[in-house]
Amino acid sequence: MSEDARFEDGREAPLNLGALDSEDLQVVSALVQDAVFPVTEMTWRAKDRRFAILLNRFRWEDRDNAESRRRDVERVQSLLVIENVLKVASQGVDRSDRDMILSVLAVEFEQADDQTGAVTVTLAGDGAIRLTVEALEVALKDVTRPYIAPSKQVPAHDE
Structure with missing residues (x-):
């Protein structure tokens, strides 16, 4: 008899999404x-x-x-790559x-005709980076092991 897979049975793996x-x-x-x-950790390779x-x-x-296991929340270093x-x-x-530290609020795509x-x-603080693209192609990939978030807090937002 086979059983359905359960979320708890899944292994933790680095994200690699497109x-x-x-x-x-x-x-x-x-x-x-x-x-x-x-600010020093962003780069554009025009070529x-x-x-x-x-x-x-x-x-x-x-x-x-x-939270359910009563352990510290984590961060991980990830590459956000936008192509085209x-x-x-x-x-x-x-x-x-x-020395400027930037904080991401959202990533959105506005398609032309x-x-x-x-x-x-x-970005937080009224900042923004606008990338004109030929076609939408974005990748997010974790590149380090997770580490305990220095603040040990879940980010909070004023409503």
Whole structure:
């Protein structure tokens, strides 16, 4: 007799997700909400048409598990990579301030009439990074083992 798989039986593994449409991007956006990164950890390689950020991502997917087992919540370093980037613009981001720490609120895609459009990374404090893309292709990949969140707190938002 076979049994259905249970969530508890699954093994914990690093995230490695892709987004090729707005629905996929909503999942990625939810997972990178409250990620923080130094301004020095983002790069645009115009020749490769690739923009990347090394994030310190709160592990939203593990939150309930951590709370139910009464253990500390975690963060993990992840790469957020946007492909097919034609142009990058930002607001509220001072790249000369190498100590600036940015916090992600959301990642959204606004499609034009064809497959082109813009990916906007909205940042806390009225900052934003707008990436004009030929087509939507975003990847999120965990690149380190999880570590205890320094604050040991779940991020909170004022409503």
